[in-house]
Amino acid sequence: xxxxxxxxxxxxxxxxxxxxxxxxxxxxxxxxxxxxxxxxxxxxxxxxxxxxxxxxxxxxxxxxxxxxxxxxxxxxxxxxxxxxxxxxxxxxxxxxxxxxxxxxxxxxxxxxxxxxxxxxxxxxxxxxxxxxxxxxxxxxxxxxxxxxxxxxxxxxxxxxxxxxxxxxxxxxxxxxxxxxxxxxxxxxxxxxxxxxxxxxxxxxxxxxxxxxxxxxxxxxxxxxxxxxxxxxxxxxxxxxxxxxxxxxxxxxxxxxxxxxxxxxxxxxxxx
Amino acid sequence: xxxxxxxxxxxxxxxxxxxxxxxxxxxxxxxxxxxxxxxxxxxxxxxxxxxxxxxxxxxxxxxxxxxxxxxxxxxxxxxxxxxxxxxxxxxxxxxxxxxxxxxxxxxxxxxxxxxxxxxxxxxxxxxxxxxxxxxxxxxxxxxxxxxxxxxxxxxxxxxxxxxxxxxxxxxxxxxxxxxxxxxxxxxxxxxxxxxxxxxxxxxxxxxxxxxxxxxxxxxxxxxxxxxxxxxxxxxxxxxxxxxxxxxxxxxxxxxxxxxxxxxxxxxxxxx
Numbered sequence: 332x333x334x335x336x337x338x339x340x341x342x343x344x345x346x347x348x349x350x351x352x353x354x355x356x357x358x359x360x361x362x363x364x365x366x367x368x369x370x371x372x373x374x375x376x377x378x379x380x381x382x383x384x385x386x387x388x389x390x391x392x393x394x395x396x397x398x399x400x401x402x403x404x405x406x407x408x409x410x411x412x413x414x415x416x417x418x419x420x421x422x423x424x425x426x427x428x429x430x431x432x433x434x435x436x437x438x439x440x441x442x443x444x445x446x447x448x449x450x451x452x453x454x455x456x457x458x459x460x461x462x463x464x465x466x467x468x469x470x471x472x473x474x475x476x477x478x479x480x481x482x483x484x485x486x487x488x489x490x491x492x493x494x495x496x497x498x499x500x501x502x503x504x505x506x507x508x509x510x511x512x513x514x515x516x517x518x519x520x521x522x523x524x525x526x527x528x529x530x531x532x533x534x535x536x537x538x539x540x541x542x543x544x545x546x547x548x549x550x551x552x553x554x555x556x557x558x559x560x561x562x563x564x565x566x567x568x569x570x571x572x573x574x575x576x577x578x579x580x581x582x583x584x585x586x587x588x589x590x591x592x593x594x595x596x597x598x599x600x601x602x
Numbered sequence: 603x604x605x606x607x608x609x610x611x612x613x614x615x616x617x618x619x620x621x622x623x624x625x626x627x628x629x630x631x632x633x634x635x636x637x638x639x640x641x642x643x644x645x646x647x648x649x650x651x652x653x654x655x656x657x658x659x660x661x662x663x664x665x666x667x668x669x670x671x672x673x674x675x676x677x678x679x680x681x682x683x684x685x686x687x688x689x690x691x692x693x694x695x696x697x698x699x700x701x702x703x704x705x706x707x708x709x710x711x712x713x714x715x716x717x718x719x720x721x722x723x724x725x726x727x728x729x730x731x732x733x734x735x736x737x738x739x740x741x742x743x744x745x746x747x748x749x750x751x752x753x754x755x756x757x758x759x760x761x762x763x764x765x766x767x768x769x770x771x772x773x774x775x776x777x778x779x780x781x782x783x784x785x786x787x788x789x790x791x792x793x794x795x796x797x798x799x800x801x802x803x804x805x806x807x808x809x810x811x812x813x814x815x816x817x818x819x820x821x822x823x824x825x826x827x828x829x830x831x832x833x834x835x836x837x838x839x840x841x842x843x844x845x846x847x848x849x850x851x852x853x854x855x856x857x858x859x860x861x862x863x864x865x866x867x868x869x870x871x872x873x
Contacts, residue, residue: 387705389819413818415757421742423697423811430698434658470741471692472786475840486686487785514758514785515743519792540694547684548660569746 353598359591360438360550361406362429364445364537365418367576369395369408371584372444376404376591385435391419392428400595405436421514422468422540429544439599440494441552443541444587446579448518448568449558453508453532457561457571458579460586461532462505463554465492466539469525470513488529491542494551496602503589508532510554512539516569518562534562551599555590557583626867631709631821632677632858633700635716635808636689638847640666640679642855643715647675647862656706662690663699671866676707692785693739693811700815710870711765712823714812715858717850719789719839720829724779724803728832728842729850731857732803733776734825736763737810740796741784759800762813765822767873774860779803781825783810787840789833805833822870826861828854 363369372378378395386392391410398404409419409428429441449455471487500507511531513522518534526534533556545552559579560571594602634640643649649666657663662681669675680690680699700712720726742758771778782802784793789805797805804827816823830850831842865873 387819412757415753417753417757419757420744420754421758423693423814426694426698427701427815430701468785470785472788472790473691474788475844482686482688483691483787486683486688486690487692514739514741515792516754517743517745519743519790521786521790521792543694544698548658573746 355596355598356402356439356594358403358436358438359405359594360432360436360441361404361587362425362432362441362443362537362541363406363408364420364425366408368445368580368583369406371580372406372587375584375588376406378404378406386431392431399591402591402595404591405432405438407432421536422512425537425540426544429541433544433548433550438550440594441541441545441550442555442587442590443538443552444555444583445535445537445557446559446572446576446583447510447533447535447556448560448562448572449533450531450563451561452563454506455508455532455558455561457558457575458582459506460555460557460582461508461510462496462500463493463510463533463538463556464507465490466510466512466542466554467491467529467531468513468539469511469522469529469531469534470515472521472525488525489539489543491539491546493542494553494599494602496553499590499593499602502593503586505586510535510538510556512537516572518568533558553590555583555586557586624869626869627673627710627865629674629707629709630676630862630865631703631707631712632675633696633703633712633714633808633812634677634679635691635696637679639716639851639854640677642851643677643858646855646859647677649675649677657702661702663702670862673862673866675862676703676709678703692807693783696808696811697815700812704815704819704821709821711865712812712816712821713826713858713861714809714823715826715854716806716808716828717830717843717847717854718781718804718806718827719831719833719843720804721802721834722832723834725777726779726803726829726832728829728846729853730777731826731828731853732779732781733767733771734764734781734804734809734827735778736761737781737783737813737825738762738800738802739784739810740782740793740800740802740805741786743792743796759796760810760814762810762817764813765824765870765873767824770861770864770873773864774857776857781806781809781827783808787843789839804829824861826854826857828857
């Protein structure tokens with residue numbers, strides 16, 4: 332029987348793992364769901380698209396790779412849906428590319444970067460880039476009673492800590508907040524209750540899925556989420572999202588660059 | 603630009619693929635989310651647990667395998683969550699094990715079997731086993747306007763046809779219905795609208811995720827869903843689910859056995 336307070340934080344698990352070495356970080360896996368968010372970084376880090384894919388030939392996933400400041404950067408974008416031609420957003424594609432990329436590329440650190448909705452009641456404004464402290468799901472309600480302590484409920488919530496980065500936080504002066512993940516762009520009343528229960532400041536469609544897979548393999552993961560729309564504001568989410576996507580992606584890319592610059596030459600426990 | 607009517611059915615794609623051979627089916631991948639559902643089949647087919655896993659050592663996924671009626675059977679259960687010890691239900695685990703199993707085992711056919719909620723308004727009763735005609739999601743709402751024909755909406759719904767099995771249907775006299783998948787055991791008002799839009803008779807937590815991955819790799823997939831609880835009935839879902847889980851799992855296992863017996867010696871286009 333596992334009590335909630337006994338759930339080990341990811342950070343504690345990592346303490347025992349081989350990832351916590353004193354060698355500088357050498358390989359970074361960046362996972363970005365949308366092409367609009369990914370391409371400026373591909374250009375910034377002068378990455379090139381893989382000609383011989385490390386993934387099965389059937390998947391639309393795209394790997395951009397290169398060396399930047401002594402770091403092997405692999406930026407993975409899940410690509411366009413094979414049937415519909417839109418970005419493969421959401422938790423299923425995110426978990427699949429995280430799994431396959433860890434298997435193929437053995438990264439020292441994962442960075443999941445993307446745009447997100449923000450809650451002004453929790454201090455978010457358009458263009459803010461948040462460093463995420465923890466991730467959870469808000470659309471996986473499994474209220475099975477009679478199972479002691481409702482452990483299925485907790486499984487659904489899927490709370491995972493991000494890798495702790497106190498020095499990065501201090502240096503870059505990023506806002507810190509909790510992330511809640513779900514497969515819908517909008518927010519139902521049930522989603523809202525769960526997001527409040529998750530104490531989330533930002534809401535996305537991938538983070539907790541990346542965190543779930545990273546946690547299985549004990550790969551440290553951090554999450555940078557840039558606010559394109561205010562969920563508890565006046566404007567409709569989709570409209571505000573589209574209006575701000577390009578400019579906020581630029582802010583996100585700036586933040587990712589600063590983070591990578593900070594990481595260069597450091598060990599995982601110096602972040 | 604892809605119009606909804608232009609979305610190719612999986613069956614059409616398969617017509618061109620190498621899976622459509624005249625050789626009898628030789629390898630079947632059965633994906634089952636819960637141990638209670640899986641173990642009777644493990645016994646029935648006299649499968650043995652893999653001692654040397656085909657999966658990475660970090661994952662909790664369990665493979666049972668053996669030969670039954672000249673068929674190589676691989677039954678994959680995603681195992682117990684590493685942190686919480688409950689069955690790894692839901693779309694993320696289902697998509698990951700489907701992906702990894704296709705890569706490792708190259709099945710000719712996938713059978714996703716499991717319990718489900720049923721809608722009495724659509725003709726479902728407790729203990730019915732449905733052969734699924736098509737799968738879609740009901741909790742991935744991506745209403746982005748201004749994208750022509752709202753293609754993100756369709757991506758979220760993720761409609762996939764099951765492999766067409768007219769002979770199997772005729773022979774076994776199974777009920778046929780559409781399946782709607784989501785990561786919650788309960789049903790919100792938004793879920794209900796989407797389930798109605800999906801015209802679903804049964805509701806589960808894995809099917810459309812298995813279908814998504816199977817479709818990427820053009821592996822024919824069929825879905826058997828046994829009704830443990832009536833969603834539009836009087837009793838609370840979780841209570842009814844737990845009450846009927848064991849007996850309905852037995853009905854499901856009987857149906858899976860009949861299906862496997864029918865498949866033995868046949869080609870994929872004879873189903």
